Amino acid sequence: MSKRNGESRAYRIFSVVVLIFLAFLFIFPLYWILTGALKTPAAINSATPEWVPSELTLRNFQVLFSKRSAPLFQLGALVGPTVPAAIRWLINTVFMAVMAMILTCFTASMAGYALAKKRFLGRYLLFSLIVAAMALPKQVILIPLIREMSALGLYDNIWAVILPTVGWPFGVFLMKQFSEGIPGEMLEAARIDGASEAKTFFSIVVPMIKPGIGALAIFTFINSWNDYFMQLIMLTSSSNLTISLGIATMQAENSTDYGLIMAGAALAAVPIIIVFLVFQKYFTRGITMGAVKG
Amino acid sequence: MPQTVSPRLRRKETISAYLFLLPSLVFFLGFVVFPMVLCIVTSFFDANMNANKPDVFIGLANYVELWQDKVFLKALVNTIIIVLVSVPVVCVFSLWVASAIYRMKEGPLSFFRVVFYLPVVTGSVAVTVVWKWMYNNYYGIFNYLLKGAGLIEKNINWLGDPKYALACIIIILLTTSVGQPIVLYVSALSNVDNSLVEAAEVDGATNMQCFWRIKWPQIMPTTLYILVITTINSFQCFALIQLLTSGGPNYATETVMYYIYYTAFKLYRFGYGNAMGVILAIFIAVLSAVQFRLAKES
Numbered sequence: 001m002s003k004r005n006g007e008s009r010a011y012r013i014f015s016v017v018v019l020i021f022l023a024f025l026f027i028f029p030l031y032w033i034l035t036g037a038l039k040t041p042a043a044i045n046s047a048t049p050e051w052v053p054s055e056l057t058l059r060n061f062q063v064l065f066s067k068r069s070a071p072l073f074q075l076g077a078l079v080g081p082t083v084p085a086a087i088r089w090l091i092n093t094v095f096m097a098v099m100a101m102i103l104t105c106f107t108a109s110m111a112g113y114a115l116a117k118k119r120f121l122g123r124y125l126l127f128s129l130i131v132a133a134m135a136l137p138k139q140v141i142l143i144p145l146i147r148e149m150s151a152l153g154l155y156d157n158i159w160a161v162i163l164p165t166v167g168w169p170f171g172v173f174l175m176k177q178f179s180e181g182i183p184g185e186m187l188e189a190a191r192i193d194g195a196s197e198a199k200t201f202f203s204i205v206v207p208m209i210k211p212g213i214g215a216l217a218i219f220t221f222i223n224s225w226n227d228y229f230m231q232l233i234m235l236t237s238s239s240n241l242t243i244s245l246g247i248a249t250m251q252a253e254n255s256t257d258y259g260l261i262m263a264g265a266a267l268a269a270v271p272i273i274i275v276f277l278v279f280q281k282y283f284t285r286g287i288t289m290g291a292v293k294g
Numbered sequence: 295m296p297q298t299v300s301p302r303l304r305r306k307e308t309i310s311a312y313l314f315l316l317p318s319l320v321f322f323l324g325f326v327v328f329p330m331v332l333c334i335v336t337s338f339f340d341a342n343m344n345a346n347k348p349d350v351f352i353g354l355a356n357y358v359e360l361w362q363d364k365v366f367l368k369a370l371v372n373t374i375i376i377v378l379v380s381v382p383v384v385c386v387f388s389l390w391v392a393s394a395i396y397r398m399k400e401g402p403l404s405f406f407r408v409v410f411y412l413p414v415v416t417g418s419v420a421v422t423v424v425w426k427w428m429y430n431n432y433y434g435i436f437n438y439l440l441k442g443a444g445l446i447e448k449n450i451n452w453l454g455d456p457k458y459a460l461a462c463i464i465i466i467l468l469t470t471s472v473g474q475p476i477v478l479y480v481s482a483l484s485n486v487d488n489s490l491v492e493a494a495e496v497d498g499a500t501n502m503q504c505f506w507r508i509k510w511p512q513i514m515p516t517t518l519y520i521l522v523i524t525t526i527n528s529f530q531c532f533a534l535i536q537l538l539t540s541g542g543p544n545y546a547t548e549t550v551m552y553y554i555y556y557t558a559f560k561l562y563r564f565g566y567g568n569a570m571g572v573i574l575a576i577f578i579a580v581l582s583a584v585q586f587r588l589a590k591e592s
Contacts, residue, residue, distance in 0.1 A: 111318035120311035144332035167321035
C-alpha cells in the first residue's frame with residue numbers, strides 16, 4: 001500500500017479515539033438490554049444504575065414465559081401442546097422470515113435474470129415501474145393492503161405479512177444487478193447445445209448468481225424479522241403474533257417492568273443478531289450491490 | 295447466430311421472459327402495485343372498516359379536510375423537521391466514519407461496520423424499549439448521568455416534555471439510520487480510482503483538495519442514493535413514535551406516518567388515511583426528484 005495521503009498522525013489517533021467512543025455508544029443499548037434481562041427488579045428500579053449487574057437472575061425470563069401461553073402449533077383441527085406464548089411467537093417469526101426468504105429468492109432470481117438478459121416487449125416499462133415502486137414509501141400501501149387481505153380471508157394470518165414482503169421489488173432489482181454479470185456467450189452456447197430455458201437457468205444462471213442469492217436471502221430474512229409495522233397491522237390474536245409484536249404488546253401491558261421487557265427484547269434481538277454476525281459478509285455485499293450501478 | 299432478430303424469435307424471447315417474470319409479477323402486481331392504485335382510488339372516498347356501509351365517493355373532500363386539520367399540519371411540520379435534521383446529520387456522520395475506517399485492515403473494518411449496523415439489526419421494537427428505559431424519568435441513565443455531571447438540577451421527563459420529546463426521537467432515529475450509509479460509503483470510497491489520488495499527491499495537492507476534487511465527485515452517486523434512502527426512512531419514522539409517545543405530548547411528536555396509522559386503525563377512517571398516504575408519497579417523490587436534480591448539477 002502507498003503512504004496514507006499524508007494525513008497527520010495526530011489526526012489519525014484522534015479519529016481512532018472518537019471511533020472507539022462511538023462504537024461504545026452504539027453497542028451500549030444492546031449491552032443494556034442483555035444485562036437488564038438478567039438483573040433483579042431491585043437493581044432495575046434503582047435510581048442509581050448498576051453498570052455491571054451485581055446479581056444475575058432468570059426471574060425476568062420466568063415471568064416472560066409464564067405470563068401468556070399459546071398452543072405450540074395449529075394445523076387445521078390439530079392443536080399442539082400449550083407452551084409459553086413467547087415460544088410460539090418465535091416459531092411464527094422464524095416461519096415468516098424463512099418463507100419470505102425462500103419465496104423472494106425464488107421469484108426474484110428468475111425475474112432479475114429475465115430483466116437483465118432478455119430483450120422483450122415491455123421491459124423498459126416494467127423496470128421503470130419497479131424502480132418507481134421502490135422509491136415510494138412502503139407503508140403507504142398498508143391501509144389498502146389490510147382491506148385486500150381481509151377480502152382474501154388472510155387477515156390475522158402470518159401469510160398476510162409474507163406475501164407483500166415477497167412482492168417488494170428490491171429483490172428483483174438486486175438480482176438484476178447480479179445477473180448483468182453473466183456473460184452472454186455462455187447463454188448463447190447453452191442455446192446452441194439445445195438446452196431448454198429451464199435447464200439454462202438452473203445449470204448456468206443460478207450457479208453464477210449464487211452470491212447474489214445469498215445476499216438477498218440474508219437481507220430478506222433480517223428485514224422481514226424486523227418489519228414491525230406490517231406485523232402490527234396484520235396480526236392481532238395472541239397466538240399469531242411475531243416476537244417483536246409480542247414484546248410490544250407486553251410492553252404496553254407492563255410498561256414499568258423493565259426487566260421483563262428487556263428479557264423479551266433480548267429474546268427478539270439475540271437470534272437475529274447471531275444470524276447477522278454469521279452471514280455478515282453476504283449482507284454487506286447485498287447492500288452495496290443494491291445501491292449504485294443502477 | 296443471426297444478429298437481426300426475426301419477429302418469431304422475438305416473440306419467443308418475450309414469452310420466455312414473461313414466464314420467468316410470472317411468479318414475481320404475481321406478488322409485485324398483487325401486493326404492491328394493486329394496493330398503490332387502491333390507495334389513490336380510496337383517497338377519494340369516505341371509506342371505513344364497516345363491511346355493511348359501502349364507500350361513498352366524496353371527490354377531493356379528504357384532501358380539502360387535510361389542509362384544515364391542525365393535527366395533520368403539525369404532523370407534517372414535525373416530519374419535515376425530522377427529515378431536515380436527520381438527513382444531513384446521517385450523511386455527514388456516515389461519510390466521516392466511512393473515511394476514517396475504509397483503509398483499515400479487514401478485521402477492524404468489519405468490526406466497525408458491524409457495530410454501526412447493530413441498532414438496525416437489533417430491530418425497532420427492542421431498540422425502542424431499551425431507549426424508553428434509558429429516557430425514563432426515575433430509572434433512566436440519562437437523568438442519572440446528567441445530574442451527576444451537574445448539567446441538570448432535577449430529573450427531566452424526556453419523552454413527556456414537549457420541549458425534548460421530538461429531539462429524543464430524532465436521536466434514536468439517527469442511531470438506527472447510519473448503518474447502511476456507512477457500509478455504502480466504505481465500498482464507494484474503496485472503489486475510488488487510486489491512481490488519480492496518487493497523481494494529485496505527486497502534484498502537491500492537500501488532503502482536502504484530494505477529497506473535494508477527486509473523491510467527492512466519484513462518490514456522488516452513493517451520496518445521492520444515501521440522501522434518497524435516508525429521506526424515505528425519516529419520512530416513515532413510525533415504530534419509535536408508536537412505542538414511545540403515541541404522538542404526544544400534545545402532538546409534539548406526531549408524524550405523518552403515525553397519524554396515518556392513527557386515522558386508519560384507531561378512527562377507522564380509511565379514505566382519509568389514504569389521502570394522507572398519497573400526500574406523503576408526493577412529498578417523497580418531489581424531494582427525491584429535487585435531490586437528483588441538485589446532485590446532477592453539482
